[in-house]
Amino acid sequence: MKVLELLDEIEEIVDTSSGFPLTGKILVDAEEILEIVKEIRVELPDEIQQAQWIKDERQRILEEAKREYESILKDAKMQAEALIENDDITVKAKLRADEIIKIAESNVKALKMSTFDYIDSILYNFQDKMDQLNSIYFHDMFTNLQNTFDKVNNTILDNRNEIKEMVYRAQMENED
Incomplete structure (x- = not known):
């Protein structure tokens, strides 16, 4: 590659x-x-561009869910107001309106949760791909870099030991 x-x-x-x-x-x-x-x-790879698409798609889905929730809520209120006009069924209308609102809220919550699950699964897959890329490309690079630094440090240590040995020999020669 x-x-x-x-x-x-x-x-x-x-x-x-x-x-x-x-x-x-x-x-x-x-x-x-x-x-x-x-x-x-x-x-x-294109995974980075896919992350932006996922972010945009998540926002679009959330906005769509909010619009649907508001629409359902608006319809429920309109139905409730129409029922209230007749005095005989006012109590039933209020109960029905509350029921519709609860159903709508439940549907919106379910839609929101499924949207979060969907986005989470996409992000999980993307994260997994990024981990794979990291292990494929960067682990080797850092391992090679570490090996290079280790070699340099070993060379310096060997040179220092050699200098110390030369100093020791020179001292021994001076003592003789």
């Missing part, structure tokens, strides 16, 4: 860059690294 090749290229740049003695820091061409990062962004 192109992203892995670009990450290998960054690693190669880091490995071959000249360093500053005793600091563990290296000198890299920022323009070259930024160009590779731009290429990686271009190559990233």
Whole structure:
């Protein structure tokens, strides 16, 4: 995959860059690294765009549920007001209106919960895909980077030990 090749290229740049003695820091061409990062962004999978779609879709579904709730509530109130006009059935009308409102609220709650479940499942799948991408691409990169730092530290330690050995020999020669 192109992203892995670009990450290998960054690693190669880091490995071959000249360093500053005793600091563990290296000198890299920022323009070259930024160009590779731009290429990686271009190559990233469509899941990131899907996340924006999921966000927009969630908002649309919630707004639709709210409109439906308001419409059902408005219809229920209109039916209740029409029934109230007749004095004989006023009590029944109020009971029926309350029942319709409870049903409407129950339907809206159920719709809202199912919408949340749907969005949650989409987000869960997206999160899983992002975890997969992370483990595929970035774990190797960080492992390689850690190995590089370990090698540099070991080399420095070996050099220090060698210098200490040279100092020790020089002291022994001076004592003789």
